[in-house]
Amino acid sequence: MKTHITKLLYIILLLITPAALSAQATKPTAGITGQLQNEQAKPMDYATVTLLRGKDSSVVKSTLTNDAGKYKFDNLIAGRYIIKATTVGYQSSYSPVLEIDNEVISAPVIKMQQSSRNLQGVTITAAKPLIERKLDRTVMNVENSVLAAGNNALEILERAPGVTIDKDDNITLKGKQGVTVMINDKLTYLSSAQLAALLRSTDGSTIQSIEVITNPSSKYDASGNSGIINIKLKKNKQSGTNGSLTTGAGYGKNFRDNTSLTFNHKTGNLNLFGTLTHGDITRENVLDINRTVVSGPTTRYFTQSTLMKKPVHYNNYRVGADYNTSAKNTLGFVVSGDYTNEVNNNTSRTNIGSQPMGIDSFQNTLSGIKQTYRNIAVNLNDKLVIDTTGQELSIDLDYSKFNNNSFANYDTYFFLPDGSTPRPTLFLRNQTPSTISIYTAKADYTYPLSKSLKLETGVKASSVKTDNDLRAEIEQGGVFVNDASRTNRFIYDEKVNAAYINLGQTFKKTTIQAGLRAENTTSTGNLITNSNVVHRSYLDFFPSVFINQTLSDKHELGINYSRRIDRPGYDNLNPFTYYLDQYTYEKGNPFLKPQYTNSFELAYTYNKTLNVTLGYSRTTDASVDVLYTDTVRKATFQTNENLQTRDNYNININTPYTITKWWTGNLNVDGFYQSFKSAALLGQMLNNGQFAFQGRATQTFILPGYKFELTANYQSAQSYSIFKMKSQYAIDAGVSHSFYQKKMNLKLAVSDIFNTRKSRVSTNYSDTQLNLVQKNETRIARITFTYNFGNSKIKARQHQTGAEDEKGRVKSGG
Known part of the structure; x- marks a missing residue:
């Protein structure tokens, strides 16, 4: 066992060394970081942020904010830029003109105003879609879904994209068994029958989202041939x-x-x-x-x-x-x-x-x-x-x-x-x-x-x-x-x-x-x-x-x-x-x-x-x-x-x-x-x-x-x-x-x-x-x-x- 651990540490050292030397030779590039907030100063997550050129408002690149409402643009050419922020149910918002040289600057916080418009008596407000596709995963936002009401976690999981559950409660993803199920990013270590019992005893009202990761990175445990399903439980976000x-x-x-x-x-x-x-x-x-x-x-x-x-x-x-x-x-x-x-x-x-x-x-x-x-x-x-x-x-x-x-x-x-x-x-x-x-x-x-x-x-x-x-x-x-x-x-x-x-x-x-x-x-x-x-x-x-x-x-x-x-x-x-x-x-x-x-x-x-x-x-x-x-x-x-x-x-x-x-x-x-x-x-x-x-x-x-x-x-x-x-x-x-x-x-x-x-x-x-x-x-x-x-x-x-x-x-x- 000691020999195996020594081999692992040696491999990590070999991989880190050239990366560190490369980093020392890399010069900082220009960039912009910032955050979006709503009228109550709460972060605006998963909003679209677009970088515009200051001289003609042409689009340079776009990104999405993270859970904390933050965004980042890297590897920019020195010049003048404007940040545009958009999301469903809110008015488009803009930053002042930002001028950068060979540096990374922090843009002022952009405040987004809710755009509630009555269309024949219908009020439109912002909401996460039921299904979201991200870089490495597909997310089903359960928290505000009507169908989650009264269902347990196993019944909700059966509705996730690509997921099926057979007569013996075995979970398959895109036709493949061997799914690893995590709860709040933690492995459950349960057999299929015990996992089914746990999910049946988990109320749908306590679930925030279900993440389907078909090809996980090396950071995750290597188990699960068809990927990972991560069930995110709600955690109250208020003081x-x-x-x-x-x-x-x-x-x-x-x-x-x-x-x-x-x-x-x-x-x-x-x-x-x-x-x-x-x-x-x-x-x-x-x-x-x-x-x-x-x-x-x-x-x-x-x-x-x-x-x-x-x-x-x-x-x-x-x-x-x-x-x-x-x-x-x-x-x-x-x-x-x-x-x-x-x-x-x-x-x-x-x-x-x-x-x-x-x-x-x-x-x-x-x-x-x-x-x-x-x-x-x-x-x-x-x-x-x-x-x-x-x-x-x-x-x-x-x-x-x-x-x-x-x-x-x-x-x-x-x-x-x-x-x-x-x-x-x-x-x-x-x-x-x-x-x-x-x-x-x-x-x-x-x-x-x-x-x-x-x-x-x-x-x-x-x-x-x-x-x-x-x-x-x-x-x-x-x-x-x-x-x-x-x-x-x-x-x-x-x-x-x-x-x-x-x-x-x-x-x-x-x-x-x-x-x-x-x-x-x-x-x-x-x-x-x-x-x-x-x-x-x-x-x-x-x-x-x-x-x-x-x-x-x-x-x-x-x-x-x-x-x-x-x-x-x-x-x-x-x-x-x-x-x-x-x-x-x-x-x-x-x-x-x-x-x-x-x-x-x-x-x-x-x-x-x-x-x-x-x-x-x-x-x-x-x-x-x-x-x-x-x-x-x-x-x-x-x-x-x-x-x-x-x-x-x-x-x-x-x-x-x-x-x-x-x-x-x-x-x-x-x-x-x-x-x-x-x-x-x-x-x-x-x-x-x-x-x-x-x-x-x-x-x-x-x-x-x-x-x-x-x-x-x-x-x-x-x-x-x-x-x-x-x-x-x-x-x-x-x-x-x-x-x-x-x-x-x-x-x-x-x-x-x-x-x-x-x-x-x-x-x-x-x-x-x-x-x-x-x-x-x-x-x-x-x-x-x-x-x-x-x-x-x-x-x-x-x-x-x-x-x-x-x-x-x-x-x-x-």
């Missing part, structure tokens, strides 16, 4: 004591309710903040599976129908504080966690026959699964602004503990067509305590080597330990005894040490960023009952390159490349068996290898509105879900295997548009072709591919005091691994009304109005033949009330922890 209270209720087939409180208190150098959420959700799903099992000369047909009802009760919290020890240093801590209880009540009937639709026998399985999640995460952070040039150092220390427990009872009753019972009832029960402990530490350093050259570097160390203990019992003679065939214990240890370096250079019309990340991984999986130990140790390098070229005022072109890794989720490595009934179950694969992906993207932007992206990626050792058929037991089970390659070609088109002053919209279309190849999967060659697309159109109507939104989604048929998935579509709508000086807001929304969203999956590969239809409770009407209280003056600091990647691989129930 004094203030916050918001949100409460809501919904009904589909079952009732649900949610309540959240966000608060902020700032006094002097101390800022306290927090969010508390509570909710009760009952979800109802229907799962139908038809299977054909061939065993020698015998063929059996299984027709299975399962009704799944899951009540969930959750309480989440997130509290923290920031303290300014000086004008340049801020210390902070954040404590977050969730306390969730859920019950799965499943009723399943399986008909078994020697002819299609025939019934030679059938069985009824009643299962009750009680699960508890007791999770906590603690973050300590320090940010030091070293000087006024932008030199900064930030440090994060994180600890997370996940305690999950599951109690399950499976009662299976066997019948012949005449109602007689050919064998006694089978009673099984499981207890599965599970703990996951995560420690991470990271440091990030930013150093501007010159006005146009910036260095970013950092290190990170993480340690993860999971302990899963399956205690299985079977009833014999009226007494439950240990079931040795299923009882097991699996312990997994993983340590990852990483270092990265990024160099960014800005020229007149070109921006280049190149980076390299190195990660050393050591892992041990120990299946204790069978004394089966799998040990791995490997060192990987992950380069990334980003080039952005401004062709003219209306045309921009960008190209980027990155290499990434997906380590198996902790649950996917766990070889335990989890039953739906004795003929249908799933289990992990302790021999699953990590997969690697090389991604390329070419992006074009017209007039900062129309965005077109072409992408290609190749994944080796691709990890996918597969189905095996046990012809002896007549059972079908799901697990994960590594394929040789997966290729993905994709195109994304995104554009906002304005039809009238009160009617705007956004169109997002993703088209992709992905192919899967493997020389020997389930005993035969796999070569499967298909073109597919998905589209989303959102319409927004602003009328006096009201805001209406209508969204239509369509997903075409597609292939994934050995599976075929049919098309699905849905339409959502919502309306909101603000009153009491805009301190109160009432929202009404209906998802999947026509109840059309369902999953239809089939496979006919090797000896596995299956058709599956799952209909979740998707048509839900919701009403949500929000009350904003307190005063508003100063922004509180936004901060992201360092443990987001590891958390994202832990499973949260749901």
Whole structure:
């Protein structure tokens, strides 16, 4: 390990040295910096700033302000200039004439006046669009969206550009699995099931935005072959004591309710903040599976129908504080966690026959699964602004503990067509305590080597330990005894040490960023009952390159490349068996290898509105879900295997548009072709591919005091691994009304109005033949009330922890 770390530091030193020498030889160039503010002296973020020549007002270049309302123009020729500022809902504003020589000057703050104009009784005010395209990411602004009212984070995430969520709550981006989910720039370290439970217990009212980053830089953890989804939670931006209270209720087939409180208190150098959420959700799903099992000369047909009802009760919290020890240093801590209880009540009937639709026998399985999640995460952070040039150092220390427990009872009753019972009832029960402990530490350093050259570097160390203990019992003679065939214990240890370096250079019309990340991984999986130990140790390098070229005022072109890794989720490595009934179950694969992906993207932007992206990626050792058929037991089970390659070609088109002053919209279309190849999967060659697309159109109507939104989604048929998935579509709508000086807001929304969203999956590969239809409770009407209280003056600091990647691989129930 010491040798690997020494190699990493040596690589960083080699990369930094020539950059530093180059910086010393670079002469400062002329430039202008400044800030936009509104009438209340608040920053104007994401406004358009245009640099005009003083002599003829011709356009030199344009940019957008950042979150703090600041902008910057570099590499200017000495002369006289004027700054023009524009944004929706505000009057155009100008700076005085600015004269520069070979220096960087600060322009006076430009104050922007709101332009509220009545058009047939309609008042137009500034608002962020629902979908925004930025240099390296696409942002969905949830905060003021009507459709976010009453929805949880998982339901909102399903509406993000290019994102789909399958029947098992696996998240895919542009047709690719392996998405890394972060919350406030921190890895969640959860498995897909645990992540789904966490997102379901996160109220939509607490979300500010969702960022989709399809090709992250080397600064981010290398995990996630299809990119990163970063969920930004609201943090009250005001001084004094203030916050918001949100409460809501919904009904589909079952009732649900949610309540959240966000608060902020700032006094002097101390800022306290927090969010508390509570909710009760009952979800109802229907799962139908038809299977054909061939065993020698015998063929059996299984027709299975399962009704799944899951009540969930959750309480989440997130509290923290920031303290300014000086004008340049801020210390902070954040404590977050969730306390969730859920019950799965499943009723399943399986008909078994020697002819299609025939019934030679059938069985009824009643299962009750009680699960508890007791999770906590603690973050300590320090940010030091070293000087006024932008030199900064930030440090994060994180600890997370996940305690999950599951109690399950499976009662299976066997019948012949005449109602007689050919064998006694089978009673099984499981207890599965599970703990996951995560420690991470990271440091990030930013150093501007010159006005146009910036260095970013950092290190990170993480340690993860999971302990899963399956205690299985079977009833014999009226007494439950240990079931040795299923009882097991699996312990997994993983340590990852990483270092990265990024160099960014800005020229007149070109921006280049190149980076390299190195990660050393050591892992041990120990299946204790069978004394089966799998040990791995490997060192990987992950380069990334980003080039952005401004062709003219209306045309921009960008190209980027990155290499990434997906380590198996902790649950996917766990070889335990989890039953739906004795003929249908799933289990992990302790021999699953990590997969690697090389991604390329070419992006074009017209007039900062129309965005077109072409992408290609190749994944080796691709990890996918597969189905095996046990012809002896007549059972079908799901697990994960590594394929040789997966290729993905994709195109994304995104554009906002304005039809009238009160009617705007956004169109997002993703088209992709992905192919899967493997020389020997389930005993035969796999070569499967298909073109597919998905589209989303959102319409927004602003009328006096009201805001209406209508969204239509369509997903075409597609292939994934050995599976075929049919098309699905849905339409959502919502309306909101603000009153009491805009301190109160009432929202009404209906998802999947026509109840059309369902999953239809089939496979006919090797000896596995299956058709599956799952209909979740998707048509839900919701009403949500929000009350904003307190005063508003100063922004509180936004901060992201360092443990987001590891958390994202832990499973949260749901």
